[in-house]
Amino acid sequence: MERNLMKGNEALAEAAIRAGCKCFFGYPITPQTEIAAYLAKYMPKNGGVFLQAESEIAAINMVLGAASAGVRAMTSSSSPGISLKSEGVSYIAGSDLPCVIINVQRGGPGLGGIQPSQSDYWQATKALGHGDYQLLVYAPCSVQEMVDKVTLAFDMADEFRMPAMILADGLLGQMMEPVTFPERKTELPPKPWATNGHGFKREHNIVNSLYLVPEELENSILDRYKRYEVIKANHTEAESYLCDDADIVVTAYGAAARVAKSAVNRARAMGIKVGLFRPITLWPFPVKEINEACKNAKALLDVEMSMGQMIEDVKLAINCSKPVHFFGRTGGVIPSPDEVLGEIKKLSDSNQ
Amino acid sequence: MDHEILIAGFGGQGILFAGKLLVNLGLYEGKEVSWLPSYGPEMRGGTCNCSVCISDDPIGSPLVVNPNVLIVMNTPSLDKFIGKVQPNGLVIVDSSMVDSEIERTDVRVCKVPATALTDTDPDLKGGANIILAGKFLAECGFKSEEMIRKVFEKIVPPHKKGLIENNMKAIKIGMNYDTNA
Known part of the structure; x- marks a missing residue:
C-alpha cells in the first residue's frame, strides 16, 4: 500500500x-x-x-x-x-x-x-x-x-x-x-x-x-x-514495550509515550532494565495489561504532558502495589527524551 | 545514519517547505520519517522552525531538541539553537542573513550566502531555503536529481507548477556551492 x-x-x-x-x-x-x-x-x-x-x-x-x-x-x-x-x-x-x-x-x-x-x-x-x-x-x-x-x-x-x-x-x-x-x-x-x-x-x-x-x-x-x-x-488496548524483564516500567500515552520511548531506548543502551507501558484505550483503562506489563517491575514512572492525571488510574489499576513516580511538563512544554532519561537514571540508581 | 534536522528562520522564508522536501526524500528512500512544524502565530512572520527526523528505525520523539543538522536562516535562530547542536553536527548557515559568529569548534559549519545568491537571478527569488537544502543534500552525499524533481512535483501546489524548474535551479546551486573556495 x-x-x-x-x-x-x-x-x-x-x-x-x-x-x-x-x-x-x-x-x-x-x-x-x-x-x-x-x-x-x-x-x-x-x-x-x-x-x-x-x-x-x-x-x-x-x-x-x-x-x-x-x-x-x-x-x-x-x-x-x-x-x-x-x-x-x-x-x-x-x-x-x-x-x-x-x-x-x-x-x-x-x-x-x-x-x-x-x-x-x-x-x-x-x-x-x-x-x-x-x-x-x-x-x-x-x-x-x-x-x-x-x-x-x-x-x-x-x-x-x-x-x-x-x-x-x-x-x-x-x-x-x-x-x-x-x-x-x-x-x-x-x-x-x-x-x-x-x-x-x-x-x-x-x-x-x-x-x-x-x-x-x-x-x-x-x-x-x-x-x-x-x-x-x-475492548481494552495497550502497547507493552520491553516490559518483560523491566525493573522500571514507564507509563505514558500519546505524544508523551513517543518521548518516553526514545528515553527507554537510550536507557536500555546504557544497560538499565526499563520498559514502556502505553495505554491506547484510556477509558476503559487497560487494567489487565498494565498488571501483566509491570509484574516484574520494582517501580513505575508515569510521564505526562500535565501535572499528573493518568497517574491516578495507574495507581488504581495496580492497586498501589508498587511505587509510582511522576515526571511531567505542562502548559504546552514537551518534555525532552533527556529529561525523561534523567528521571529513569535517578530511579534506577535508587533501586540498586 | 540518522538525521535529526532542525531548520529555523523567519516565517515566510520557506522553512516548512524546505522541511517537506527533506522529509519526502527520506520517505522515497524508504526510511522512517517525521516532520513537525512550529505552528500558530510563529507561522505568520515570527521565528519559525521545523523538525525533520529521518531514520532506519521508528521515530520516537518527533521534536528535535538536539539536532545533528541545523539549517539556519536568521540570527535569532542561530543564537537560540547553536548551543543545542550535537557535537560533530553539521550547521548550514545563510551567511547573508546571519551576522553572529559561531564560536563552537566541535561542529562543522558551512556558510552559504543563500539569500544574496537569489538576488543574482529572478528565477531564484525566495529560493534561499532550497539553496541551503541543496547544500545539505550535497554534504550528506545525496545526488539523485531525479528523485528531487519527483518530490517537487509532489509538494509544489498545482497552481505553482511553474516554480518546479526554479526550485531545481536553486537545488543545483546549493549542491554545487563550494564553501571551501
Whole structure:
C-alpha cells in the first residue's frame, strides 16, 4: 500500500470520511483547524455535510441531531472548545447516541495556550459533562494510529451506542508521518432505533435523555453500565514495550509515550532494565495489561504532558502495589527524551 | 545514519517547505520519517522552525531538541539553537542573513550566502531555503536529481507548477556551492 505523508489532523479527517462519516460540525480552534479545513474541502465531494457552526455548543448539538437520525457524525475541537461542548456530550450519552468527538489538546486551563498538552485526561475519562456516563477514549501516538483509532471509534460508538473520543494533542495533529488508509466502508450496521423517515412502516422511534420517574432513569443508567462492563472486559488496548524483564516500567500515552520511548531506548543502551507501558484505550483503562506489563517491575514512572492525571488510574489499576513516580511538563512544554532519561537514571540508581 | 534536522528562520522564508522536501526524500528512500512544524502565530512572520527526523528505525520523539543538522536562516535562530547542536553536527548557515559568529569548534559549519545568491537571478527569488537544502543534500552525499524533481512535483501546489524548474535551479546551486573556495 502507498505510504502517504500527511499531517495528523488531515489524516484523521480523511479516515473519518472513509469510515462513513457523513456529517461534520465544528468551529475553528488551533491546533485542530486542519481537520475542519480538510473536511470543508472533501466532505461535500464525498456526499457528506460540512458545516461551520456559530459556536462549539451549536456544533455538538448538531451532532446530536445527526446522530439521532442514524448518521455517522463527528465534531472536533481543542481543549477550551471541548469544555463548551460538554453539555451536549452529556445529552448525547444520555440519549444513547453514537458519535465521534476529537480533542486535539492544547494547554489549559482557561484559554491557556496553543502548544501541545495532555491536561484534559481527567475531563475525557472522568467527567466530560454531568451525570453517570463514560466515553470511549482512544489515545493515538502516531499519525497512523490517528487513522486506525478514528475508524475503530466509529465502529465501537455504533456498536455500543455511545460517544467515542479521540484524545490527541497538538503535536500529533500538526506532525506529518507516513500513513496508509483502510478501504472506504460501504456498508454500515443498521440502526433500527434511528429517528429517520420510514413512511409509516413502523412504530416511531424516540430519542430522549429526560426521565422524570427516578426508577426509569435508574434503569436506563443500569442498562448503559451493563454495556460498559462488556467494553471493559473485551475492548481494552495497550502497547507493552520491553516490559518483560523491566525493573522500571514507564507509563505514558500519546505524544508523551513517543518521548518516553526514545528515553527507554537510550536507557536500555546504557544497560538499565526499563520498559514502556502505553495505554491506547484510556477509558476503559487497560487494567489487565498494565498488571501483566509491570509484574516484574520494582517501580513505575508515569510521564505526562500535565501535572499528573493518568497517574491516578495507574495507581488504581495496580492497586498501589508498587511505587509510582511522576515526571511531567505542562502548559504546552514537551518534555525532552533527556529529561525523561534523567528521571529513569535517578530511579534506577535508587533501586540498586 | 540518522538525521535529526532542525531548520529555523523567519516565517515566510520557506522553512516548512524546505522541511517537506527533506522529509519526502527520506520517505522515497524508504526510511522512517517525521516532520513537525512550529505552528500558530510563529507561522505568520515570527521565528519559525521545523523538525525533520529521518531514520532506519521508528521515530520516537518527533521534536528535535538536539539536532545533528541545523539549517539556519536568521540570527535569532542561530543564537537560540547553536548551543543545542550535537557535537560533530553539521550547521548550514545563510551567511547573508546571519551576522553572529559561531564560536563552537566541535561542529562543522558551512556558510552559504543563500539569500544574496537569489538576488543574482529572478528565477531564484525566495529560493534561499532550497539553496541551503541543496547544500545539505550535497554534504550528506545525496545526488539523485531525479528523485528531487519527483518530490517537487509532489509538494509544489498545482497552481505553482511553474516554480518546479526554479526550485531545481536553486537545488543545483546549493549542491554545487563550494564553501571551501
